[in-house]
Amino acid sequence: MFHGSIPADLRSIIYEHAESWPDTDLYVGCSGNFTIERTLHSRPGERRAIHGNDVQAYSSALGWWLAGRELDYRLKDEHREELAWLEPYLATSTDTLATLMLGTRFLQYVGREGVYYERMVRATVGQFPSMHAKTVGKLSALTLRLADYYCGDVRDYLRDVVAADAPVAMFPPFYAGDYEQQFAGIDEFFDWPAPSYDLLDEDGKEEIIGAVLDRPHWILGLHIARDELRPWLRGVVQTSNRGMPIYVYASSGARRVVAPAQQVAPILLPKIGPGEDLGDRMAIHVLTGGQFAAVRSQFMSKTILPGSPLLACGVSVDGKLVGAFAYLPPKFDPSTAYLMSDFPVSWTRYRRLAKLIVMAAASREAQLLLQRSLSKRLTGWSTTAFTDRPNSAKYGRGIPGVKLQKRSDAAADGIHRYQLQYGGPLGNWTLQEALAEWKRRHGKDERR
Template sequence: MFIGSIPKKLITQILSNIHLKPRVYIGCSGSFRTEHAIKNLMPDKLVYGNDVSLLSCAVGNLLTGQSLDVEFSGRLESLNQLRGDAVANTSAICLAITLARFKGSNQYSQAHFAHIMRNLPDYHRTEKEKLLRYADGFTIDGFYAGDFQHQIEAARENDGTVIMFAPTYKGGYENIYKFVNTSVTWAAPSYGVWDPENTEALITRLVDEGQSFAIVSDRRMENVEPRIMFAGSNKPIYMYANDARSSLRRESKKSQPFRYRILDADAITAESKVEIALLNAQQLNFLKNIYLAKGINHKAGMMNFAVLVDGMLAGAFIFSMAQYGDKIHNIYMLSDFSTSRSRRLSKLIPMLAASRSVISHVNRQYVIDIQSVYTTAFTKNPVSMKYRGIYRLAKRGEGFLNYSSAVREQSPQEIFNEWYRKYAN
């Protein structure tokens, strides 16, 4: 439900290395992880949350003993029957956000939307149970619905510490919650849309003002050195602060060695048989340590697959939920690699990743309806030789290329046969 939450391990790292004043003001609370951690570890601190999103404002009110009034309209009008106290209203908002995943006009989305609507009391009851578990024993000392710049001012006026993870891309919240925001009437706060390009200027200003702060960002600033780096994924997260011990934390990835037959690329023939097998995260980490570039902290995905040709390991690919755009119909291929550079085997792996049988497995597991696969090639070249001819070039950026492919309706064996005919010889 929440977007862009600070990783729990990073929160622990921050709180272990900075000095907090008696009053702590959180900007862009999101899922309230930071507030929860401070209240658990430092119960004497006064903690004040802040956000502008509908769900976060509802939760912020709940955690301060208030209730957010909402009224649903349009396709969400039936949710009005669920309104009541703070827990009931917040749970109804959670359902609205769930329904937004199935706002599309295709048969799959319509069926899921209608199913939830037919069973609203049951879904609402489940949401209330989850919310009560979340809020059990957890309160904060205040919540401000509005621009985080005012939260910074409040921290300065009351000699407090600011902790914040501002939006990482401009207009992200507005795009993600567009459907919900147009179907719910509530006392929405006014705020300025944050441009992450201004993060360094904000940090510099807080330093000049002598403000106690910790600003978390996914960007390495040009003129400001971070105090903390958390390498929990393939993209490090940095913390900038006025006063903190330096700290580097890199999550260790557990690996599970397993036996496999090494591919003999020259042994592949037109009669070879291809199989696709599921791997767990630890098994995939074992392969990544062998076949991917060293020194990169590779990000874990949601599902991992191995490609076998005649029982020999030919490669693997990893899927992750799409970060932007339509997350119901698009899926992101986080990584794909082959175990041999011979015979253009590297093309076979992404071709198979787009096969209907693989995508159907993902759809069943995550109750989504993937129609296309996309990925990124980090290169300064005008094209990626691996994806050229098998994926469509969707975007060319500074140092990267985005490629996409519609789901292939062929079986894995048919895709292998196409690859062998076009590329193997």
């Protein structure tokens, strides 16, 4: 029901530290989805009053409701006609909160042109009565209540509201635009008593940290290591390989380290050797999550963050593994699957083996596996490439039907110059046809 969450291991650290705090009111800054508040409230026999704070529309609706206050959220005049069907679901504060929570899922489709967006809105309207009733039921079952909620800049909150000796817990969003990018649909379609605040610059971040440190009891979670805070480092939480670590600083308490343990499994196929010739019979093999994780960690670029695929397959030629690929469900076009990963065995003598893996991923056999996974027809694929060149060597040339759809400068990964969107048809050739075409176009390009 709540969007997003700080990791369970970080919640456990907060839970543990709260035991040593004095019997006074507890204050949380940058409440977000109120995970910290729910963690504190879940302690057996917890009777201390809990206070929350945030600035965004979604969090403020939750905070005011948890504090027992009325919600003043109304549809904007320019959107009343297209969202008139929502009016019956804004009758009470609980109704309004349930609508806003559901709105974070569907408001992104409202007012946009295209068959996909129109279909999503129609489906939402048809299912909304039951979804709304279920959400109201879940809200009614919540036992967490706040003593108060402060809607405003966390710096003002720490300076003017929080008692000097009160325990403070915070996990602030220290990246530019975090508040503005989250739940933007509520701000677009609803009027609400939004606070005024300054975006966090470097001085603002330092002010927040200083205001927290100047207290007897506190815990602070950051996405970056701070050398000056090292004496107060009480934990490091990293929940997945290559995932972003969270550094936990606190006034006192035990030290904890949480490291990821990736589950891997062997692929029971030999890999093609460095000097071996490529054979004549290509096949694809559905991989388990552990098998894909193992081969991905061995061959995929370490700068690419891992994900959980809908479908992962190994590619073999004459029984030797030559690479792997993985798909996610369609993102925008409902008939286009998203190719999240594709990579070859790196040590072969074939310079363009990566193109063969892409061609296998676009084969008729791969299309059938994808359609079976989603129970729907798929006719295309798309992917994203990060590179310092304006075109991708892997997708750019030599694969029939592949086109560059978009080029962005600079790339979102913060490492490369360009972010390139490629796509192509799905199912235009069989695996054997793909292998024959690859050998004709690329098979003679070998490392010397």
